[in-house]
Amino acid sequence: MSAAYGMAGVLLVVVATVLIGVLGVRISRTTSDFYVASRTVTPLRNASAIGGEYLSAASFLGIAGLILAYGADMLWLPVGWTGGYLVLLVLVSAPLRRSGAYTLPDFAEARLESMAVRRVASVLVVLISWLYLLPQFQSAGLVLRTVTGAPVWTGGVLVAVVVAVNVWVGGMRSVTLVQAFQYWMKLTALSVPLIFLLLAWRYDGAPGLTTETPPRFDDRTTVAVGTAVTVDVAAPVQVVVDGRLDGRAYEDVPLTLNPGRHHLDQDASVTFPAGAAVPHVTGEPVTTDREWALPLHGREHSLYATYSLILATFLGTMGLPHVLVRFYTNPDGRAARRTTVMVLSLLGAFYLFPALYGVLGRLYTPELLMTGRADAVVLTLPGRLIGGVGGDLLGALVTGGAVAAFLSTSSGITVSVAGVLAQDILRGGVRSFRAATLLALAVPLGLAIAARSLAVADVVGLAFAVAASTFCPLLVLGVWWRRLTVPGALAGLVTGGLLAGTAVIVTIAAGPPDGFVGAMLAEPAAWTVPIAFAVMIAVSWCTPGRVPRGVARMMVRLHTPESLDVDRGTWRPKRV
Known part of the structure; x- marks a missing residue:
């Protein structure tokens, strides 16, 4: 374009x-x-x-x-x-x-x-x-x-x-x-x-994802890297490099990329021959079409x-x-x-x-897998x-x-x-x-x-995890459980916020480590949400004297239809 x-x-x-x-x-x-x-x-x-x-x-x-x-x-x-x-x-x-x-x-x-x-x-x-x-x-x-x-x-x-x-x-x-x-x-x-x-895909013969190999370049392809990226090369490949590769500057120089990791600086470009395997950004899965189309094959854990x-x-x-x-x-x-x-x-x-x-x-833009x-x-x-x-x-x-x-x-x-x-x-x-x-x-x-x-959906997913670990317990218990107390709400909000926030900071700042611990930090909701709920409920049970005095009136207000004309004035916070 x-x-x-x-x-x-x-x-x-x-x-x-x-x-x-x-x-x-x-x-x-x-x-x-x-x-x-x-x-x-x-x-x-x-x-x-x-x-x-x-x-x-x-x-x-x-x-x-x-x-x-x-x-x-x-x-x-x-x-x-x-x-x-x-x-x-x-x-x-x-x-x-x-x-x-x-x-x-x-x-x-x-x-x-x-x-x-x-x-x-x-x-x-x-x-x-x-x-x-x-x-x-x-x-x-x-x-x-x-x-x-x-x-x-x-x-x-x-x-x-x-x-x-x-x-x-x-x-x-x-x-x-x-x-x-x-x-x-x-x-x-x-x-x-x-x-x-x-329509263009249909005119092209409606190709499907049927190969048993990872993505390859169908034609001679030049891949431009907008931001610095590290990629994994699976097999030796003859390429033409323009820009900085592995710390050295090249200007349309033919060379062989050996198997292993290679670092491309910002604005570098690499030209691959037809049939070459597409290098993947380090950390992203290398899958065949069949594996890609099946669930539970894309990521570790x-x-x-x-x-x-x-x-x-x-x-x-x-x-x-x-x-x-x-x-x-x-x-x-x-x-x-x-x-x-x-x-x-x-x-x-x-x-x-x-x-x-x-x-x-x-099917048509596999080179994006190496650009990050x-x-x-x-x-x-x-x-x-x-x-x-x-x-x-x-x-x-x-x-x-x-x-x-x-x-x-x-x-x-x-x-x-x-x-x-x-x-x-x-x-x-x-x-x-x-x-x-x-x-x-x-x-x-x-x-x-x-x-x-970072991948945009990954960061948004982390925002969802923090929201689920903090406001979800507060809203569900606040709306449906009259025994929620001030210490319980505070303990649950702080606990969920700290746990999920720590996972977010680690993931954004340095990336999660390898193994199951890394998976838990990259997707923390499965353990932070139950802990936040449990802390909010347990502390509320232990502090029954801190239930708000006006809870009965507030619960009626939350659950009574507006047609009954219960006091619906816009609530204003009390400044203390």
């Missing part, structure tokens, strides 16, 4: 986002408009907005990239991300709406009558949200670099600036309009090119990793701050439930497509299969959809973080919300520029 077409796709989405955001400015006047759109969002619009913010870079790019690299095991990601809304629907969506709170820390304080619990919840909201924003900015850099050759940091800066403008001027009402548009933009950007890709991933995605959804805040924008609990049902339909429709991109990528950026498969396929002006136009559409994914998810997360920072640090108000917006974006943008590049 030419840079001109790519930039056109990016600019069109950015301009549309800003213009729709300006529409929200004209109707955003009050604090309630900025935080929860005055609780007047209809179920369909809210469901579209939830789909817009929930379908992040991990959904648009990451799933296809992980399926390309790991195969059938990664199909659990879209299943879990969709199924998580079913758990949310059954357990907490309507009670959360009835709580009358603006943010998740508001709910924590209202339920437990404790500023200490509120402060811990506020810290966790900010940390989880920043962890979720990190891959959005990194992926934006990947997209702009892929389509224009721009430095990696420019994509993150572009997304941060556009999000800051929309959130700063219009708050939740602007963000809702933008995200509803961006859901349908993303659905179109994936589905329309896929129709042409499948894949059985544990799969079940831990399922647990994180199913339970982590309800603990994501930018998801929960959406249920405060519905007019009542019935609308919140209807919204959740619609979200399940919208997500199910969207998630049909990334898996097909991953399969086509295995399998996430780029969605962007690469239109130019590879179709080419010409048609390929450029479809590539521009996909690029626009990817930018919409970064913008919509980043907007929702920014609103959540800004709401918490404004209320708990800057003492509320529209002016505080706007100042908090800049802080909410600056920290993860700096981390994205400084941190090592």
Whole structure:
């Protein structure tokens, strides 16, 4: 895809986002408009907005990239991300709406009558949200670099600036309009090119994944490496190298790559002959087509990793701050439930497509397995299969959809973080919300520029694990168990946060070690979630005298339909 077409796709989405955001400015006047759109969002619009913010870079790019690299095991990601809304629907969506709170820390304080619990919840909201924003900015850099050759940091800066403008001027009402548009933009950007890709695949003879060997280059292929990467070579191969390889500089020099590990610096390129095996990034599995298509073959300790991933995605959804805040924008609990049902339909429709991109990528873009950026498969396929002006136009559409994914998810997360920072640090108000917006974006943008590049869906999976290990126990027990105490909630939040947070820090900073310990750190939910629940329950049993005095009234409020007109005034935190 030419840079001109790519930039056109990016600019069109950015301009549309800003213009729709300006529409929200004209109707955003009050604090309630900025935080929860005055609780007047209809179920369909809210469901579209939830789909817009929930379908992040991990959904648009990451799933296809992980399926390309790991195969059938990664199909659990879209299943879990969709199924998580079913758990949310059954357990907490309507009670959360009835709580009358603006943010998740508001709910924590209202339920437990404790500023200490509120402060811990506020810290966790900010940390989880920043962890979720990190891959959005990194992926934006990947997209702009892929389509224009721009430095990696420019994509993150572009997304941060556009999000800051929309959130700063219009708050939740602007963000809702933008995200509803961006859901349908993303659905179109994936589905329309896929129709042409499948037609091209059919015209090519509909090749299947039937070989008993790992991926090979069908033709003489030059692979450009955008970021420094270490690859494993299985057999000697004659190549032409341009750039730095294993610490030495080459300029179109023929040489033999011997079996073993080789390090390619940024912007190096290697030309492989037809029939050569595709080197894989160190740590990624080398599988035959048959192994790739079967579950539990993609990763070490894949059985544990799969079940831990399922647990994180199913339970982590309800603990994501930018998801929960959406249920405060519905007019009542019935609308919140209807919204959740619609979200399940919208997500199910969207998630049909990334898996097909991953399969086509295995057939036509296997070289991405050695670049360390399998996430780029969605962007690469239109130019590879179709080419010409048609390929450029479809590539521009996909690029626009990817930018919409970064913008919509980043907007929702920014609103959540800004709401918490404004209320708990800057003492509320529209002016505080706007100042908090800049802080909410600056920290993860700096981390994205400084941190090592990671697979986007892997980082988002870690955010889900932290959310499942902290807010999931608090919400489930807070909504359904009247004996939850302040010490129990604090102990569970701190324990789950520390355990899952440690796993995240190790994985991001240095990568998990080998063996089962490494698998436990890369997918921590299977052990951190049960421990967090157990600690929260055990400490509550041991401190029965610390049950909040107003628990009976709060439980009635959470579980009584709005039609009975129980005291539904918007809850306000007590400042002590």
